[in-house]
Amino acid sequence: MTEERNSKRISLFPLLPEDVSEVLERLSGRAVNQYEIIGLIENNQVMTEGLLKMLNKAMFGETKLNSLTDLVDMLGLPRMRYAVLAYGLNRFCTDTYLTHAHTTGLSAKITWEHAIAVAYIALELAKKIKYPRLEEVLLAGLIHDIGRQIIMLNRPEEYGELLGSIYGEVVDIIAQERTKLGLSHEHVGVMLVGHWHLPESISDVIEYHHNAETTSDNQILVHLVSLANQIAVSEGTSFEQGEKVNKDSNVSLYFLGLNGEDIDGAILSFHQNIGKFKSVFQ
Numbered sequence: 001m002t003e004e005r006n007s008k009r010i011s012l013f014p015l016l017p018e019d020v021s022e023v024l025e026r027l028s029g030r031a032v033n034q035y036e037i038i039g040l041i042e043n044n045q046v047m048t049e050g051l052l053k054m055l056n057k058a059m060f061g062e063t064k065l066n067s068l069t070d071l072v073d074m075l076g077l078p079r080m081r082y083a084v085l086a087y088g089l090n091r092f093c094t095d096t097y098l099t100h101a102h103t104t105g106l107s108a109k110i111t112w113e114h115a116i117a118v119a120y121i122a123l124e125l126a127k128k129i130k131y132p133r134l135e136e137v138l139l140a141g142l143i144h145d146i147g148r149q150i151i152m153l154n155r156p157e158e159y160g161e162l163l164g165s166i167y168g169e170v171v172d173i174i175a176q177e178r179t180k181l182g183l184s185h186e187h188v189g190v191m192l193v194g195h196w197h198l199p200e201s202i203s204d205v206i207e208y209h210h211n212a213e214t215t216s217d218n219q220i221l222v223h224l225v226s227l228a229n230q231i232a233v234s235e236g237t238s239f240e241q242g243e244k245v246n247k248d249s250n251v252s253l254y255f256l257g258l259n260g261e262d263i264d265g266a267i268l269s270f271h272q273n274i275g276k277f278k279s280v281f282q
Contacts, residue, residue, distance in 0.1 A: 006182035012153045013195045014146075019044050020088035027081050028197070034077055035250045038068045046127045057280040059134045061125065061273075079135055081199065086139040090281045091148065093142075104128065107160055109146045110239060113278065117237040118144060122228035125267045129256055131220065140205040142281075143198075147189025147206065151174050155181065163239045170241050174210050186210060213251045220256070227252035231267060 018026070023040055026032055041047055048068060055071065056063045065071045072080060093112040119141025126137045151159045162180050166173070177184045189206040192198065198206075201218040205225045207216040212226035227250070233242030247252065247260035 001251050003178070003183040003187045007187060007191060010150060010154045010183075010188055010191060011146065013150060013192060014105065014153065015143075016085075016087050016088040017091050018198065019047060020084060023047075023084050024081065024088075024197070027084065031254050032077060034072045037077060037080065038072055041068055044225065049077060050090075051083060053136075054087055054090065054280055055083055055135065058119070058153055058277065059247065073136060082133070082135040082139045082202075085185070085196070085198070085202075086135070086142055089139070089142055089146075094282065107152055107156075107239075108149060111145055111152075112281075113144050114232060114237045115145050116273060116278050116281050117232040117235070118142075118225065118228045120274055121266050122224050123272055124269055125224055125258065125262070126227060128258060128266075129224075130261055131221075136199075136201060137224060140221055141228060143189075143202060143204050144209045144229060145185060145189070146192055147185030149185065150188050150192060151177075151181070151185060162197060165239045168239075168241050170243060171241055173240050176240075212255075223252040223255045227256065228259075228266075231263065231270075235267065235270065250263055 011123060015021075023037065026037060026040060043053065052065055052068070052071065054067050065074065071083070075083060093108065093115070119138055122137050123142040126134060131137060148159075160183060162176060166176055174184045174186065186207055186209070190203060191201045193206070201221050204215055204218040205222050208222050209226045209229055212219070212223045215222050227245070230242060230245050230250070230252070232238065233240065234244050243261055247253065247263060253259070253263065
């Protein structure tokens with residue numbers, strides 16, 4: 001059976017919190033203005049504090065944004081969508097492993113912590129190449145493996161068994177998923193695009209982060225997350241183990257104009273700061 005046929009067995013999709021969905025819906029409106037968005041979010045103290053904390057700590061490592069006005073002035077309304085989605089995704093993923101501890105809790109927790117690691121490394125690499133939209137990189141790193149979370153919701157026992165069987169092993173996770181489940185987390189993740197109305201750049205990251213060389217759109221962002229994912233897996237953050245990034249022949253490393261010293265620097269920074277970074281998302 002093809003992935004398309006097997007994907008029909010996927011019927012449960014994560015829902016964003018209602019307050020997050022409301023903000024995203026307003027941001028999609030043609031006549032929206034920044035004062036309306038600021039007012040809507042400010043009426044929700046939890047969201048206001050969560051957004052500012054997440055972006056200040058994750059993107060800057062310090063407090064640079066003191067208010068929602070500062071945030072909207074810096075990003076503009078189109079880019080606010082990435083920030084709000086990242087905030088909503090954090091709430092969903094955290095709730096998943098807290099409320100489903102009896103089934104997918106541990107697997108969901110490991111998957112989410114891996115995504116946080118990828119987001120951190122991707123941001124470090126993005127700063128190296130002066131990528132202009134760090135909030136986009138943050139969301140891309142956090143959401144790249146959302147397909148795993150969706151499979152856990154729909155086929156928890158089968159996927160849990162698969163993940164347990166590859167723990168600590170150097171394997172091709174996509175090949176393993178296709179062989180044992182008939183579909184991959186990349187394929188399933190793309191199915192969320194319509195449900196959450198995700199930007200095209202984020203869709204490309206979800207679909208191509210294991211084979212960045214095959215995408216023709218949003219290449220820089222896809223290669224950033226692909227390289228960050230390879231580094232994170234090689235540092236032991238996921239179920240499967242990965243080989244160290246080949247500093248002489250890695251496609252994404254070459255595409256981004258980075259070198260071995262940049263990889264070493266990102267790994268050192270990761271081990272020094274990931275604990276503090278991770279605390280933002282718990």
